[in-house]
Amino acid sequence: MTNGFPPDAILDQLRQLRTIVAELEDRVRSLEAGTSAAPSATLAAGDAVQEAPLNTVAELPHSGHFNHLVALTGRSIMILAVAFLLRFITEAEIVPPALGASLGVALGIGLLLLIPRSDRKGDRFSAAAHGLTAVAIALPLILETVVTLAIIPYRLGALYLAVFTAVGLVVVWRHNFRSLAWVFGLGAVILCFTLISKTGHHLEFFFILLALGAGTCLLAYSRRWHLLRWVAASALALVLLQLIFMASGGSQDLLVSESPRVIQALCLAYLLVYLSIFSWRALVQGRGVKVFDIVQSAVAVMIGFGGAVRIALNNGAGTGLIGLLALIGAVAGYTVAFAFVSTRQGRGRTFFYFATLALVFLFLGSLMIVHGPWLTWCWIALGLAASGLGGRFRRVTLRYHAAVYITLASLKSGLVSASLLAFLVPATSRWPKLSATGGSALAAATAAYLILVLTQRGREVPFARRLPRLALASLLMGGTGYFAVMALASLTSCLPPTAHSAMLALSRTLVISITAVFLGAMAPRLDLKELGWLIYPILLFGCGKLLLEDMKSGSAITLAVAFASLGGALVLGPRLLRKRETAPIGAVSPSG
Numbered sequence: 293m294t295n296g297f298p299p300d301a302i303l304d305q306l307r308q309l310r311t312i313v314a315e316l317e318d319r320v321r322s323l324e325a326g327t328s329a330a331p332s333a334t335l336a337a338g339d340a341v342q343e344a345p346l347n348t349v350a351e352l353p354h355s356g357h358f359n360h361l362v363a364l365t366g367r368s369i370m371i372l373a374v375a376f377l378l379r380f381i382t383e384a385e386i387v388p389p390a391l392g393a394s395l396g397v398a399l400g401i402g403l404l405l406l407i408p409r410s411d412r413k414g415d416r417f418s419a420a421a422h423g424l425t426a427v428a429i430a431l432p433l434i435l436e437t438v439v440t441l442a443i444i445p446y447r448l449g450a451l452y453l454a455v456f457t458a459v460g461l462v463v464v465w466r467h468n469f470r471s472l473a474w475v476f477g478l479g480a481v482i483l484c485f486t487l488i489s490k491t492g493h494h495l496e497f498f499f500i501l502l503a504l505g506a507g508t509c510l511l512a513y514s515r516r517w518h519l520l521r522w523v524a525a526s527a528l529a530l531v532l533l534q535l536i537f538m539a540s541g542g543s544q545d546l547l548v549s550e551s552p553r554v555i556q557a558l559c560l561a562y563l564l565v566y567l568s569i570f571s572w573r574a575l576v577q578g579r580g581v582k583v584f585d586i587v588q589s590a591v592a593v594m595i596g597f598g599g600a601v602r603i604a605l606n607n608g609a610g611t612g613l614i615g616l617l618a619l620i621g622a623v624a625g626y627t628v629a630f631a632f633v634s635t636r637q638g639r640g641r642t643f644f645y646f647a648t649l650a651l652v653f654l655f656l657g658s659l660m661i662v663h664g665p666w667l668t669w670c671w672i673a674l675g676l677a678a679s680g681l682g683g684r685f686r687r688v689t690l691r692y693h694a695a696v697y698i699t700l701a702s703l704k705s706g707l708v709s710a711s712l713l714a715f716l717v718p719a720t721s722r723w724p725k726l727s728a729t730g731g732s733a734l735a736a737a738t739a740a741y742l743i744l745v746l747t748q749r750g751r752e753v754p755f756a757r758r759l760p761r762l763a764l765a766s767l768l769m770g771g772t773g774y775f776a777v778m779a780l781a782s783l784t785s786c787l788p789p790t791a792h793s794a795m796l797a798l799s800r801t802l803v804i805s806i807t808a809v810f811l812g813a814m815a816p817r818l819d820l821k822e823l824g825w826l827i828y829p830i831l832l833f834g835c836g837k838l839l840l841e842d843m844k845s846g847s848a849i850t851l852a853v854a855f856a857s858l859g860g861a862l863v864l865g866p867r868l869l870r871k872r873e874t875a876p877i878g879a880v881s882p883s884g
Contacts, residue, residue, distance in 0.1 A: 371425055374399065379433070389443035393433065397452045400430030404456075404463050411467045423460065423472040430456045431479050439490045446487065450496035453483060454503065461507055470517055477520050480504055481527045494535055495550055498558060501528040502565060509569050513577075518584065525566075525588055529595055532562055536599035540606040556603045560617070563596030567649075574642045575632065581645045589645070593652060601660070615660025618653045625650025629689075639689070647689045651696060668729040671701035672736040679740040683747030688757050691744055695760035698737050702767050705729035707737075711770030714777045715800050715837065719793035719845070726774060734771035737764050745820065753821075762822040769807065769826060776803045793845035801842060801854040804834035805861035812868035827865045834858050 378396050381387055387395070403426035410419035430452070438449035460476040463469075481504070484497040505528045508521035536559065539552040570585040597618065604611050629646035654674070662670045675697030682690030702708050706727055713724035726734075741764040748757070780799040808830050815824035835858070842854045 371399070371403065372429065379436075389437065389441075390448065393437045393444050393448070393452065396433040396437075397430050397456055400426040400433075400456055401459050403429070404459050407463050407469070407472075408467060416469075419467065420469065420472060423464065423469065423475065426456075426460070427475055427479050431483050435483060435486060438487060446491045446493055447496055449487065450500060453480060453487075454500050457500070457504065458507075461511070465511055465515060468515065470515070473511060473515075473517055474520060477504065477508060477524060481523065484531075485527070488531065493550075494531060495554070495558075498528070498531050498535070501531055502562065504528075506565055506569055509566075512584070513573060513579070521584060525591070528562070529591060532558065532595055532599065536595070536602060540599075540602045552603050552607045552609075556600045559596045559599040559603070560614075563592045566592045566596075570645075571628070574645070575628065578636075580640065580642045586645060589649065593649075597656060611660040615657045618657030618660060622650045622654035622657055625653060630687075644689065647693075651693050655696075655700065665705075665729050668701050668705045668733060671697045671704065672732060675701060675736055675740055676743075679743045683743050686747075688760075691757070691760040694740050694744070695763040698733070698740050698767065699763060701736060702730075702733045705733040707731075707733045707767065707771055711767075711774045714774040715804075715833075719796045723778070726771075730771075734767070737767040737771065740764050741768055758822045761820075762825060765820075765822050765826060769811075769830075773803055773807060776807075794842075794847045794850040797837075797842045797845055798850040798854050801834060801838060802857050804830060804837070805857040808834070808861040808865040809868070812865035816869060824869045827869060831858075831862055831865060834861070 378392055378399065381392060403422045406422045407419040410416070410422060434449045434452050434456075437444045438446050457476055457480040461473060464472040464476065480500065484501055488494055488497050501524065505521065505524040508517070508524040511517045512521045535550065535555045539550075539555040566588055570581060570589060573579055573585070574581050597614070600614055601611055603609075604614060625646045629643050629650060633643045633646055658667060658670050658674075675694045678690045678697060679694035681687065682694055706724075707730040710724045710726045710730060717724060741761060744761050744764065777800055780803060781796060808827050811823045811827050811830070815821060815827075838854060838858055842851060846854060
């Protein structure tokens, strides 16, 4: 016996191997023939092999999709047949018109409710077919029953449209169907515009578009479907603009339900809805503001607030109440910016968003409530208060706002116009006189500039934080130039309208030249870089004035003095500025 195995055992093993080989040959032949072979009867007990069915042949993927598409098309056509049947029984007055239209819309909503079922099965193709078929049934049905057949009132059609669109958007939001969201959104916008043009009614469809605008904002926040909200907001703005022009122009097309007061309320509601959404997004969710929020806020203020004011003015109504609402919005904006956003989220885009809204509303509110010289005094007080608070608490936003308020006061009081005309008025024209409020604005600009400079001394001031100082310094230089030209012209007895044109032109050129040299000497010495930035615009203005005025009206002697003074300013001003800027650190006072 080899290795302890008896001969009988070896023979049994050989028989089993032969049986296995025969079984394998049978299986190979069965596979080649396309049929399954029965297992051999010689298999030992416990060695039976479980066979997988071999007669199942997988279909090609594209073939399955095509068949599924054909089936869905047939199913959609059958559903459309039901819709046409409903239209027939409605037109034949077998059922009341309102009931027939309700059944049609209900059929569309029923198809929408099948979308979740198909999505749970993983058949999104079928879900999309349900949504498209629902739109193909409901929207044309509403249009025909309201306009073509005129069997239901337009308000009922608006209600059907609102319900259908709301259900559709909720369904596609829950199941993340962006393409169907576009279908429902665009379909609702197009149908609203069509029904407005056909029926002449705006109010109900405005509310649908307003709800659609708010809804698409929420879709953008939760699903990142950003583009659709731009479309809805644009459509809403167009409808509201049409209403504003109709109400402010006394159009005869306005209905009783669309009186100017109603449209004015719509303007404010439009503004309030969008600002509330953006505030909720920024404050409650803490997600900040995006580009759409900023752009749409500006559009909402221009159309909503501006439209309300335009309607009030064109219809003889007062703007006091609207101004009071704007002041309330300004207080709310400043409170939110400084008390909540600044302490929780820092001074980012959200902070500047609310602070800028407060600035705009405070400007608009004061414009509506305060009139005459009191408006200038109001802006002066706001500018001085903002500069003081901005300097005390190191708030760059309030420094910018101070510059804006003082600039508004300067424009309102005539300081800016007087400063420009002092260098531009012809010798034969009357001298531009600066009013008392203009002088007050100049004093306020000086005070605000000194406050900002003194509260930033000893610190490095970057470029962006010098811009408010630059604006105030420009007003200060303009007002100072006005008084300098007036004084110099008085000394030479060349005040308009009896002035000698050559002497007046020379007086102006001398003021420009002296100002440029003075700024070049003082700006680096006091570390007031913004004064140095004014040198080049002043010299450029002087060169233009020399060519356009002095060359035209000057005599030989006045031209000689003018060219010498301006040429000296062009040399000395920038040189003094560069010399001080490149001096050793210890040679310059370290004041900020």
